[in-house]
Amino acid sequence: MKKIIIIEDESALRDELAVLLQNAGYETVCVTNYDNVSEQMKDADADLILLDINLPNVNGETLLQEFRRRSETPVIMLTSRTNEIDEVLSISYGADDYITKPYNPTILLLRISAVLKRSAKNATVQKYHEAEVSTVKGSLVRNGTELILTKNEMIIFQLLLDRMGEIVTRDELMTALWDNDEFVNDNALSVNISRLRGKLAELGYPDAIETRKKQGYILK
Numbered sequence: 001m002k003k004i005i006i007i008e009d010e011s012a013l014r015d016e017l018a019v020l021l022q023n024a025g026y027e028t029v030c031v032t033n034y035d036n037v038s039e040q041m042k043d044a045d046a047d048l049i050l051l052d053i054n055l056p057n058v059n060g061e062t063l064l065q066e067f068r069r070r071s072e073t074p075v076i077m078l079t080s081r082t083n084e085i086d087e088v089l090s091i092s093y094g095a096d097d098y099i100t101k102p103y104n105p106t107i108l109l110l111r112i113s114a115v116l117k118r119s120a121k122n123a124t125v126q127k128y129h130e131a132e133v134s135t136v137k138g139s140l141v142r143n144g145t146e147l148i149l150t151k152n153e154m155i156i157f158q159l160l161l162d163r164m165g166e167i168v169t170r171d172e173l174m175t176a177l178w179d180n181d182e183f184v185n186d187n188a189l190s191v192n193i194s195r196l197r198g199k200l201a202e203l204g205y206p207d208a209i210e211t212r213k214k215q216g217y218i219l220k
Contacts, residue, residue, distance in 0.1 A: 002047040002116060003027040007037060008078060009055050013101070017050065024109050034058060041067050048116055051095075053079040061093055068094035074119045076111065078103075128161055128219075131203060140203060147203050152177060153196045156189075160209065160219035169216035193217065 004026050008014040018028045031040050034056045041049060041063070049067075053060035064075055074096040096115045099108060126133040131142040138154040140147045149157060159176050160168055173189060193209065200208040210218045 001025065001027045003029065003045070004112070005029045005031060005041065005044050005046040005049045007031045007041070007050065007055065007060075008052045009034065010052075020105055020109070021112075026112075037063055038066055041073075042071065046073060048074045048076065048112060048119075050076050050078055053077055064095060065093045072119075074115045076115060126161060128164075129205070131205075133157075133161065140200075142203050145203065147199050149196070149199065150192075152188075152192045153199070156192055156196055157219075160217060164219045167212055167216045167218055172216070 002025075004021055006014055006017050006021075006028055008017060008030075014030055014032075018030055021028050029044055029046065031037060033040075037055065037058055041051075051060050051064060055063075060077060060079075064077065067073075067075065075094065076097045076099055077095045078099050078101060080101045096119070097111050099111060126135070128140065131140045131147075133140050135154070135158060138149050138151065140149070155176050156173055159173060170186070170189060174186070177189070197209050200206075208220060210220055212218060
């Protein structure tokens with residue numbers, strides 16, 4: 001169950017949001033003390049924050065700006081204002097979305113779902129030995145050195161990584177590349193494998209991909 005913090009000073013709207021979210025299957029935490037909102041945001045360990053721009057004695061955009069220095073937790077800003085400047089500022093300060101009150105409950109739930117899915121996708125990081133593999137960025141990072149893979153290289157590496165230690169045939173790799181924008185023939189596959197080997201060597205893994213003659217490849 002995903003946890004959502006509601007930081008909204010209008011009690012009726014806050015209660016309405018809590019009921020809506022609970023009925024949709026979310027756990028909710030409502031902030032009612034605005035003296036230490038920043039600490040409550042940090043300590044709540046939430047999956048998403050609904051943050052009103054206008055709060056007693058504190059500006060929501062300022063809170064967001066401070067919060068972004070220490071956390072990547074998704075934040076959706078809530079406001080009754082329709083000023084485009086507020087939206088631009090909120091996004092520039094790190095908001096993941098912006099909702100104007102009065103909101104449509106169905107649209108709000110859809111926006112929350114979309115932000116949570118996007119956040120989960122961005123957090124997809126796997127490991128290859130000491131290197132972190134980001135499927136979203138298409139990169140490997142080891143000891144502060146980032147290696148960027150092309151789309152084809154990432155598709156190949158991901159399949160090899162998912163089946164690390166097992167033989168992956170050329171036919172399986174060709175099938176994985178079939179839906180890519182650029183058609184990859186047998187020769188192009190060999191070129192991509194060669195380039196991937198070179199990049200992994202740059203990162204300190206010179207013998208990462210083993211060729212099994214007439215069988216395929218193994219990521220070690």
